[in-house]
Amino acid sequence: MKKVVLGLSLASGLSLSALANTGGPAWDKAPNRITDQTALQNGAKTFATYCLNCHGAEYMRYNRLQDIGFTLDQIKNELVLTDAKVGDTMKAPFSAKEGKAWFGNNPPDLSVIARSRAGANGTGADYLYTYMRSFYRDPVSQTGWNNIVFPNVGMPHVFWELQGDRKAIYEEVEAHGQKTHVFKGFEQVTPGTMSAEQYDQMVGDLVNYLQWMGEPVQNTRRTMGIWVLIFLAGLTVVTWRLNKSYWKDIK
Structure with a gap:
């Protein structure tokens, strides 16, 4: 039940991003490890352990994780934590009707969450x-x-045991005769099981996995695109030389 409550965290925060997209604090740059299989595997394990307790990723099949280096046995033993088969899609552990009845809103599907939040x-x-x-x-x-x-997100902190307890520090600032509170930083109240660097690494790996899951063929597509451009460049040179040779005696 604990993981169900924790996993539910993405339900409100990821289904609503209007405030984050219009103003608010600047976003930090996510690490780009989309071609790093170790990072993607770590992210997939975090996703399976925490997120899939409440959310689904119904456009992704478990056996597709072979693309990032998992074997079928690893997928079955380490990532499928329900009675699902390795060929099944990553469904939530309850129906949409049950999710709405229990939590007010059904936790959203996370298949393309990274692509939809730009x-x-x-x-x-x-x-x-x-x-x-x-x-x-x-x-x-x-x-x-x-x-x-x-602000006022409707989800709890999924990874609070890992990151620890923090409180936000605000400073009262007066501008144009009005007082406002400006965010200045966080204060660690109690430590988590991870250091700040380890936590950022874990979140970065999870985000890279979510980014990969939104388009599993993106690495192949990019590699293929480079070779296609090289081929077209070579073809352009050959075509230009043939054209020049063909017309050289014609005046």
Whole structure:
């Protein structure tokens, strides 16, 4: 049940990003490890352990994870944590009707979440990377948590045991006769099981996995695109030489 509550965290925060896309704090740049199989595998394990307790990724099949280096046995033993088969899609553990009845809103599907969150502040990966590192303890909120990127978010902090307890520090600033509170940073209240560097690494790997999952063929597509451009460049040179040779005696 604990993981169900934690996994539910993405339900509100990822289904609503209007505030994050229009103003608000700047997004941090997400690390780009989309071609790093180790990073993608670590992200997939985090995704299976935490996110799939409440969310689905119904455009992704478990056996597609072979593309990032997992064997079928590894997928079955380490990533399929339900009674699903390795050829099944990554479905949520409950129906949409049950999700709505239990939580008010059915937790959204995460198959293309990284592709759908791009905004003026950066890419979808930047948003997710900043969002999952911006939670702080808020006893006034319904869940006991809040988020700098998404104020009054309706989800708890999925990884609070890993990151530890933090509180947000605000400074009162007066401008044009009005007082406002400006965010100044976080204060660590209790440590987590990970250091700040380890936590950022874990979140970065998860975000890279979410980015890969939104388009599993993107690495192949990019590699193929480079070779196609090289071929077209060579073909252009050959065509130009043939054309010159053909017309050289014609005046």
